[in-house]
Structures are given as structure tokens and as C-alpha cells.
Amino acid sequence: MAAHPTDIAVGRRVRELRVRAGLSQQALAERIGLSFQQVQKYEKGTNRMGASRLIQIAGVLNMPVEALFEGLETSETTTRPSDNEDVLLDRDAARVARDWIRIPDQSTREIVRDMIRTLARTQTSGGNH
Template identity: 55%
Template sequence: MAHPVDTAVGARVRELRIRAGVSQVELGRALGVSFQQVQKYEKGSNRMGASKLVLISKTLGVPVEALFDGIDGVDGATGDNHEALDKEASKIARDWARITDSKTRDTLRTVLHSLARAAA
């Protein structure tokens, strides 16, 4: 499943590409990838590395920051969400420290790892 930020950046690339009058084939050539790969970038299916983002911005004639315009509302992209996550992680760490029984900790660790794998 695509991360919301990857999807938002991909949609922004598509919007700017169309506005610049550049086809997926032309952008793919500039990036050294197929037009199908450009489609995957635009859908957020495949992540774009920093070097690709810089090449995209140069090809489309926009600053690299333009690729990130409008994604502040995406979950996980704002400082407020990071602060909330830090608070939640601190609460979990405090709760963990209160558990002294090693068997209980092992059980919780196993459950946590299982849930994390299932969510990925």
C-alpha cells in the first residue's frame, strides 16, 4: 500500500507535468526510466529518490519544493503529527518500564511484532 506522502507527491508531479506540457514518455526519457515507471511514480506505487525528484523539478522547470506543495494535510506529514507520535511513544515507553515480568514482556513483544508486520 502506498504511503500517503508518496501518493501526494506523485499526484503533484502529474499535475506539474501536465501543466508543463510534458508527456510521461518525455519525463521518463529525462529520468532514464520507462513511461510505465513514471505512471507508478505518479500513482505513488513506487517511491522517488532524491535524485529523481531533482531531475523531475529541472525537467518540469519548477523548484524541487513545488513537488511538495499542498501535502501538509497528509497524515504523517506535519510537525504536529510528529509531536503527537513522540508523546504516544513516551507513554508506551513508560508503560513498558512498569512491566517487570520478563515472560509478560516477551509476550507483549511478540504481539507487537505480529501487529506491526500485519500493518505493514
């Protein structure tokens, strides 16, 4: 599997900050309990770093963990959850889903569904926000 661009960018940032701190890959590896080969893989982006590892590396580099992400480009597609995730995260949507399940009559469900769709369209097409 090819390295993800974000993993490559974070790896480069780790390398940049490590070099700036005057540490070799070996020195960083020893401080975080890894082989220098593993640090090398992190810096190339071929292996992903988990949150705890990022925090550990930032600590050794005496930087806030956010510094490892500086310069990363973000777009709505990478930072915004999908519509399905929005529903899962929204308490009101969860309540509506629970109430929906309790409507036994199919024709009533269709009326409610059509009403929601109509409201959603008017809100997103320049109506009230």
C-alpha cells in the same frame, strides 16, 4: 504494501506539474532515463521517489524541488522527530548520557534521574519555558 499517502500526494503533484508543462509520461521518462511505466508508478505513488529522482524531475519540469511538495498537509506527528530521535540529535543530551555512564554509584544515578524527571515535569506543566 500499500502506497503511503505522502507518496500518492507527491506523485499527483508530479503529474499535475508534468501536464502543466505539456509533457507526456513518455517525454518525462525519456528526459530522466526511465520507462514511462516507472513514471506512471511514481505518479500513482506505488513506487517511492528518492531525493535525487525528485531533484531530477523538478529540473526537467523547471521547478524548484519544493514545488513537488506544495499542498501537502503536515502534522506534528509527521514532521516532529520522536522523543528518542530528539535525544539522538541533541548534543547536550548526548553529553548527559556520556556523563551518566561515568557515574558508578547506582543510588547517585537514581537521585540524578529523579531530579531530571522532576525538572522536566515542572517545565512541561506550565513552569518556566
